[in-house]
Amino acid sequence: MIPAAPATPADQAPGGFPRLDLRAGRPVVAVDVGGTLTKTALVDGDGEVLEVRSEPTVLRSATGLLDQLGLAVADLAASHPAARPAAVGVHVPGLVDDARGTVLLAENLGLRDVPLRDQLAARTGLPVSLGNDARGAGTAEFRMGAARGARTAVVISIGTGIGAAVFVDGRLHDGDGFGCELGHMPVLVPGRRAPVVCACGGPSCLEQWASAGGIARSYTRLTGRPVRGSREVFDAARAGDEHAARVVGDGLDALALAVAQLATVLAPEVVVVAGGLSRAGAELFDPLHERLEQLLTFHRRPLLVPARFGDGAGVIASALRADELLEVLALPQQVGPPA
């Protein structure tokens, strides 16, 4: 059990979690299922994060994961009798059909076609809302973080893979579940071929070039030297390793091209970079900025900023998601057969 503030590793912001902007004003449970750790949190009706728990995710078993999540929700509720939760928000990494509440495919969790929303609702007796983690983290940044106040914004989460959330004129555009797939946008880097075909089958997906995982793989492929992650490649590039510099440069080229293309079509006011790679700081943002300047002419330059929320984004996003569900449930219900 991890206390919420001020030292919880689940939030990068100093002082722990901020007070969340809840509209329904009722306590909620936030569940952030990750490929490694799962965090669950109880948030009271004023938006205070009362407690955050973190434990290794049960993988490759829908029943096992369901048991884990059901128990965590019950434990949190029992520990805080004054803040009885009214809803649960859940985010998972993978392809999610929000409308049906189904995990279509979550490779890192080893899940396929799991109706997690309704199963967890049956287990906990609470209304549950389920979504994709990158879109959720984007919503946290859009509502309360680095993109707050923008009408059109893109939040790019760069970690093992690349996920994104695209907001157009104030609304998340999910394209019936097919939109925002920035990681699988085909990009070409001058004079280079993509190191390997993407897991999705694409010939040259952005995430092969510019994700932390892609950068590490490209370096190993080029040098035969295994690395623990992209951090090592950035460090090697700074220390003068030419191969590392080339791999990092290619990744930045691809990312700048993708951002420039978004700037041309959507003209976002803000582009937020989230996820592990965003911690590279000026090492990422300075050269990215420079490359963008070379690609753009009359276009509107997006403000290019790091995410406000670090590892805590998932918990915040899930709490906001549960809150949005409570808002919808509070609306007068439509007369007619269920959709």
Add this chain to the structure above:
Amino acid sequence: MIPAAPATPADQAPGGFPRLDLRAGRPVVAVDVGGTLTKTALVDGDGEVLEVRSEPTVLRSATGLLDQLGLAVADLAASHPAARPAAVGVHVPGLVDDARGTVLLAENLGLRDVPLRDQLAARTGLPVSLGNDARGAGTAEFRMGAARGARTAVVISIGTGIGAAVFVDGRLHDGDGFGCELGHMPVLVPGRRAPVVCACGGPSCLEQWASAGGIARSYTRLTGRPVRGSREVFDAARAGDEHAARVVGDGLDALALAVAQLATVLAPEVVVVAGGLSRAGAELFDPLHERLEQLLTFHRRPLLVPARFGDGAGVIASALRADELLEVLALPQQVGPPA
């Protein structure tokens, strides 16, 4: 003076203009200012196009153009006393600030910073709405043409340059005037450098590769042989000219890449290709389709279709624009200072 139907060259649809979908039900004048010809049309309250006129555009003189348009509107109105126009819709090629009604820059017309909307309103005594031609033509396709019924769609107009209109969840997304600039999206074609820097200063804009003008210029640059237009290059490619085949292939590569990138981020249901190049028919659509299949994996495939409206799109768009203005003017006015 050209009769509206059935032989007017201003419309490609057989039988002349369709009955327009007017919501306000009042007669309007449609003005389509082109780099070569300007068309003006009178549309009655039932959406019937009563008459279309076409004359060479007065270039490089804001006053001259204003005289031309004022006279055309007055003549049309005088010829049809039973259909007294209530508003004027105008589209021009170039950068337009819709909200202020100003032509910021129209290179082909030789105009810069012209408050055309208010000047024409003063001249005609009618309310006027002014917009960019590519976005207007897109709106015609979205409301009444090849993208009708879609929620998310992209209309790409390929002629001398490339313009676009992007509709997200039912609404045109103009990005405060900076969005939809697909022609100036940086794209890279494998193993190739852009033939010349774009007029906008960009190193590798889509319109340098894939517009009718770009294809003609690339061919001339490669072979030293001047051509009258992209049609000649397509014909030469079919006749076995390797240089022509390479230039056409590069253009298709670039266009397919741009469409694939839109499919990844926006997941449009429909992509409409309009403008002169769309008349290449299967010669354009078949290889474009093939290339898209190579780039996309799990992505939603957009329906790829030619525009419904040909040269008549501008007139239809301007009539719809005038109609939309009448709708807005009919709304209860907000109390308070003007925005």
